Amino acid sequence: MGQDKIVGAIEIGTSKVIVLVAEIIGGKSLNIIGESHATASGMRKGQIISLREVSDCTHKAIAEAEKSSGAQIDSAYLAISGAHLQGFYDSGVATVSSASGIVTESDIRRARENAKMRNLPPGRVYLHHECCGFLLDGRRVADPVGMVGEKVETGYWHIHGDERLTADHIHVVNGIGLNVDCMVVSAIASASVAAGDEEKKNGVLVIDIGAGTTDYALYRFGTILRTGVVPIGGDHVTNDLAIGLRMNARYAESVKLRFGKGVLDITDKNDTVMLIGDLTIGDRPIPRLAIDKIVHARIEELFMIVKNQLGSDLGPQNVPSGVILTGGTARLPHICDAAQEVLGVPARLADSPQWVSDPQLCVPEYSTALGLLSEGFATLRASYREAASKKWYSRLSGIFGK
Amino acid sequence: MAQNEKETDAQARREWSDIQQADRRGATTAVARRRRTVRLWRMAGLGTLAAVLCVALVTAYVSASRNATALEPSAFLAKVTFRTDGVLTDRWLSKALDIREGMAMGSIDVASIRRRLEESGQIKSASVTLRLPSELVIEVREKIPFLRASAQTPEGTKLLLVSEDGAIFEGANYPLNTLRALPYVDGVSFRKRGDGYEPIADVAPVAAFLSTARARWPKIYRDWTIVSLKRYKGLSQGSVIEVKSRTLGTLQFTPDNVEDQLRRLFGALTGGALNDPRQVTGVNLTIPGQAIFDYGDAKVPGKTQSSKPQGGR
Amino acid sequence: MDNEELSQAFPGLDDKRLRVKIIGVGGAGGNAVDRIKLDDLGQVALAVVNTDTKSMASSPIQEKLLVGRSITRGLSTGGEAEIGRKAAEEDAALIEKMVDGVDLVFLLAGLGGGTGSGCAPVVAKAASKSGALVLAFVTMPFTREGERRRKQAEDALSELRQCCDAVIALPNDMLLQQIDEKATVLEAFAIADEWVSRGVKAIWGMLFQSGMINVDFATLRAAFRYRGGKTLFGLGCGEGEDCVKKALADLELCPLLHLPDYKYAKADSLILNICGGPNLAMSQVNEIMDAVCEKFGSRQNTVLGAVIDGAMRDAIRITVIGTTDVSGAGQGQRPSATRPAMQTAPNAHSSAPAADQARRLDERASQHEFNFQNGEERGFFDATETNLYNGEDLDVPTFLRRGIRVQLQ
Secondary structure, eight states: OOOOOOEEEEEEEESSSEEEEEETTTEEEEOOOOOEEEEOEEEEEEEEEHHHHHHHHHHHHHHHHHHTTSSSEEEEEEEEOOOOOOOEEEEEEEOOTTTTBBHHHHHHHHHHHHHOOOOOOOOOEEEEEEEEEEEEETEEESSSSBBBOOOEEEEEEOOOEHHHHHHHHHHHTTTTOOOOOEEEEEHHHHHHHHOOHHHHHHHHEEEEOOOEEEEEEEEEEEEEEEEEEEEEEEEHHHHHHHHTTHHHHHHHHHHHHHHHHHHHOGTTTOOOOOSSSOOOOOOOOOEEHHHHHHHHHHHHHHHHHHHHHGGGGGGGTTTTTTTEEEEGGGGGGGGGHHHHHHSSSOOEOOOOTTTTTGGGGGGGGGGGHHHHHHHHHHHHHHHHHHHHHHHHHHHHHHHOOO | OOHHHEEEETTTTTTTGGGGGOOSSSOOOHHHHHHHHHHHHHHHHHHHHHHHHHHHHHHHHHHHHHHOOOTTTTOOOOEEEEESSSSHHHHHHHHHHOOOOTHHHHHHHHHHHHHHHHHHHHHEEEEEEEETTTTEEEEEEEEEEEEEEEEEETTTTEEEETTTTTTTTTTOOOHHHHHHOOOOOSSOOOOOOEEEEOOOTTTTTHHHHHHHHHOOHHHHTTTTTEEEEOOTTTSSTOOOOEEETTTEEEEEEEEESSHHHHHHHHHHHHSSOOOOOGGEEEEESSTTTBBEEOOOOTSSSTBBBBOOOOOOO | OHHHHHHOOOOOGGGGGGEEEEEEEEHHHHHHHHHHHHOOOSSSSEEEEOOHHHHHOOHHHHHHHHOOOHHHTOOTTTOOHHHHHHHHHHHHHHHHHHTTOOEEEEEEEEEEBBBHHHHHHHHHHHHHHHTTTEEEEEEOOOOOOOOHHHHHHHHHHHHHHHHHHHEEEEHHHHHHHOOOTTHHHHHHHHHHHHHHHHHHHHHHHHSSEEEEEEOHHHHHHHHHHOOSOOOEEEEEEESSSSSHHHHHHHHHOOOOTTOOGGGGGOEEEEEEEEEEEETTOOOHHHHHHHHHHHHOGGGEEEEEEEEOOGGGGEEEEEEEEOOOOOSSSTTOOOOGOGGGGGGOOOOOOOHHHHHHHHHHHHHHHHHHGGGSTTTTTTGGTTTSSOOTTTTTESOOHHHHHTTTHHHHH
8 A cells, every 4th residue: 555645634623724735755754745725615613504604614724735735535534523422431450361461452452442341322423433542450550561461451431422413523534535535633732842751741621612512621641631612713713792782792802802812901991902903993992901812701710611621630639731722712812821820820921833944833723633643544544554563463472382 | 322422423433534524515616717727728738749649650660560551642762672491483473473663662562562472472481571661672582393294284384393302393493403303293183272282191201211211322223213192192001102213113211210211222232132233124112121133134033132231220 | 754644544553543552471471561551551451460469460551461360369470471471361251451552561570470471472372363463571580580580581481472573671680780790689679660661751742742753653553564574773962062972972871772783783674762941952963864874774664753841951861672573574564454654654655676675685684683682692603502501501601601791981
């Protein structure tokens, strides 16, 4: 099988469709060769409300990206988010079968299978299984193969979603004649690039606040402990402002971008700003405090929900590396202060990944798409490697078998 | 309830990859249609190109290997190369076939030329190839005659030749000496078949016998004038080849074990047992181990000589 | 609109004999009626329907109807809408008698509780069946009142939309924005009542108050011919020299009228009532008419009323009530047999093909966008599934649910 191909990472976000085109050379290296983004329509809170509109803008973005790269996409990676995503933890145990007590690959395989036994209710599909590491006789080990023990346990964070909504998502891409090779949950995609390896090992919470949804992933021991989606994003802030300040969504968006901040600022008490700012008819003064109150209420609530969902998993001792914020709404000034205030751990904004050179891509809005590309690439590479190691393993066991 | 559980079971552990993906699923948009069309055209273009290339290659190959009969009329025959393992000449060829230099290559029918050559009698097999752009190459293998015959035809006496496979044909271009050296055949009837004659059946042992005689005992063979196949019945019992020799009268051989018979004859002739070879009117060699000489009616009758082959090498 | 001609054509609709009844259902509804009782409306009968003897006893209204005596034994429903409904259905005969012969019913109720959510639809159905024009003013519960009450209120609201000619839903969350930061919940309820009574008075005023431009009942009835849709309702007040401008600015800021995008905020049928002091000038009326029509609908679809209130002096009050045609022309309307006045509807007069087509073109958009004027204020997220978390709809602005007061002035 040829390992040179052109892949497209497609993120159909609530406000934007982002398509990155990359070239995989020899199954090893990945080069971004094209990019495009289009304003998304027909999306709310990470879910498709109009298949036609979403298809329209997604197809446009794909065609645009192909044009910018000058290549035809062979296969697509797709990011998925939305309130329908749910996760649960399940673990599997296997007793070590060899007489010497040395853990073998087959013990691990049995434990893995046991961890993936659970059936889903009708209409739900698994989207991802994230291995959360191994316990050998209750001890956390990175790779138990070859070690001596009696019982090996592995845990998985399983993410599942609504089958129909997932199928809709896939079919949008199918509509242009592309097959989805790899599906990555947005939370994992953005977290994988936003946090560094050291941070993932220590424990870190990555929160990607987009326009329609907030996706988070909690890392510990270098693996994902859990993920989640809160169907709240920047659109909610805009909508709150539109209703609270009684203006249309367009002005509300501009007010949010110009004056919104994540904290209540007492110095704004008597300050007012102009709604439109160009002295046209209908322009009127708005108390800054009103804006602050509306935005802060929403942001505070958002972090509160994240905090409630994570429960005891979140705490300074569990996330020593703190909270990393990314996504378009992370551009809101002082949002880190709000996160810190609610979550009780230090928060900072994500750095852009080192391997991306294009400054245009080094903005929080692109973290999901970039993560999608690298995660999708890693998944496929892992499957190549697995295929290769299987050969290697069977050869080795053949030698020892004699 | 139970049914419900079953349903759950059937749906169990569905992964996203179980969702069917198909080209025509989802909404088709103008962009998707355009992309598809472009792909289709590109594919069609590539396909057409490949097809054209294929056709071109095949055509070139076919025309090269078959020396295409359907060539453009602008190519003309410039040279005819004729090769043979026998005696035929270019002149014979141009008389036998109506091919001229300067005729259109397209009008040359290779297969019919070959057929005509092989039907001409003297030619065992022929290969005819057109070598582009303007050459015709004809290679033939000729039959080798070992007997001759005079046939009475309405047009007069005609010389016919018998080849080793029994075919009877009118020889052409043989030097007179070669023809004279051939014994006449006798005791066979020539039956017409088409333009030629029916071949003589089972003549190969006779040919082998004569060629052995000619090669090993040329002095004996030199005097042979007629080979009669009157009593020849192939390799079966009682089959006799009668040869008229200028010096020894009628010699009788069986078609098998010819070498032994010839050696016996030679031994008898050179052993000094022969009184006067000129008196001999015949030698019967058909009885194994004996060479029975006839000395005509006036001379010593019944004198037989049992001659052991001597010094047979 | 030629009123005289109308009256001649349909003598039964003469203003003088018009019977109007304001019915309060449940505790909150009763309180609202009480408030209206305090202002003198004249020519209007007041009534309350309740299951709770105690709260009814404290009401000064004459006509009181206790329903479901055998079910609740004169006690409250305990917040169960189902009990409220059963109580009302049991005494359906009494309710029918109460609305019999009434031309215009104002139905006032606080949704979310047992009696309000359960009885109000029953009363509305009975009134509608008897041929009355039914306009409902209902309040939606505070988010902090909890998930169950919200659900009950929403169910009742959608039921009311089907059987009333207009339903004006006032979310308490939103009303809270109108009061002072330190106000108590009771004061918030009082505000809700105040809004309801202003709405009722605006319509009553058009029919009965002496004024420059009065509206007859047939016109009013025609204006409410679209059923099932959401009703736009807004108020604006202005005082002093620039009262017109101030009133319009106030109207624009009315939280109930707030739409994310004004562009689509058109009603298919609009009632505009202007209430001013004795020196209200025709030019002022025209100015307001122009501004309102531009914003909410075409002039042809607007029924204008302008009344003089001696107590108003140099103040102006604007009330806007609009309905929209949710399912294309025809559907959701009452059978025309019970609505002879429909032929004279302003829209019917102007049913020139072009206008009709324009309206239809606008229908989809207006229907879609008009959904914003829902009591739930989901705005932008209206087309999506509700975003429930611990019984709260997360798409509703946090500050509304939390009762955080946002001051705009």
